[in-house]
Amino acid sequence: MEVLQDYQRCSGQLVTISKSCFLSHGKSSPQLVSRVRKLMGFMHKSFPIKYLGCPLFVGRKLKSYFSDIIDSVGGHIQWGARWLSFGACIVPINSVQASLPRMCLPKEASGVGFRSLRSISIAFACKLWWRFRQKSLLWAQFMHARYCQTMHPNQVSFKASSSTSWKHMLSIRGVVEYFLLWDLSNGSCSFWRDNWTGMGPLAWKFPTLASSALVGEFWLGDHWNLPLLRQIVPPEICALAGCTFLATGKSSDSPLWPF
CATH class of the missing domain: 1.10.150 (DNA polymerase; domain 1)
Incomplete structure (x- = not known):
């Protein structure tokens, strides 16, 4: 609670208790949950929940978590009680796709100056691989023990059962290794x-x-x-x-x- 109080004092923003909640691990004891509820005054919720319209969950993705987003998108491409035809859907999709590359161009080149999300994603993956190869962080040591074990990182093959982060790191391994x-x-x-x-x-x-x-x-x-x-x-x-x-x-x- 001291952290929240410091945040309110420094930022000038107040935490609305009625709109706040806390999440706990599924194996947390009822006594621990009750103690945290009394200490913080927040309500307790279980996964999955929504935050800013997106689902927060633990474990594998389930279609049911995203049903509200699908319904919302579907509502925007309906005309009255009828769905737009295939040809009518293509027009706005093509329009958006055509504008995205230009939006990432600098303003001097008639763009908007937005940073490419794909480029940002690749840059973060490169940084992760660099940190992983240094093996100085506990996270890197854990990833090495989980996915490499006795193998060299450049020997490890792609597996569908691996985590999303590890798959993303392997996807840029062939590029980053030439610069290490x-x-x-x-x-x-x-x-x-x-x-x-x-x-x-x-x-x-x-x-x-x-x-x-x-x-x-x-x-x-x-x-x-x-x-x-x-x-x-x-x-x-x-x-x-x-x-x-x-x-x-x-x-x-x-x-x-x-x-």
Whole structure:
């Protein structure tokens, strides 16, 4: 309650208790729900509920959650008691679709200057993959343990049963990995599946040669074991490795964003 009181004092906005509610986990005990209700004075509601006209729910999507939205949209495309014909529906749809690209153009190019929602979505997915590959956050460690386990992130295949966030991250993996350049320190990153060369994961270019080898396995002290490299990788990779700076140390290799 102190947080709500601070918010009211700082913003000048009051919380309307009669219009407010709190939600709890389905397994919350009745005693806990009753205690929160008495403490806050808010009514208790269960999922699913509506917020700003959209359903809030836990678990899988059900058609029944969106029935009111479907009915509302349907009411807008009716003419009297009759539905618009197929041809009549096409006209407003085409009009909206044709205007959307122009609306995202800058004003100097006769646009409105709106940001593309698709571009924003892709940018957020790229940031998620970057945070995931850093593995410094608890969220990233959880995602790695759930979806990768003993596999390298670039080995994991797409599964229909995966979460929406993970699917979205996998959809941009092939783009982001080319920009993640690994800073070599103790040689702990994957030789074939991490982008330490600057030309992307080598396993994507030479899938038949890929293995679980680490970069450090191709080192001799503070320099590359070129005779071993020549036995395993193509000549162009050997030449590229010879130009790669090795800052040998005790810390783990880490991804860098070179831009």
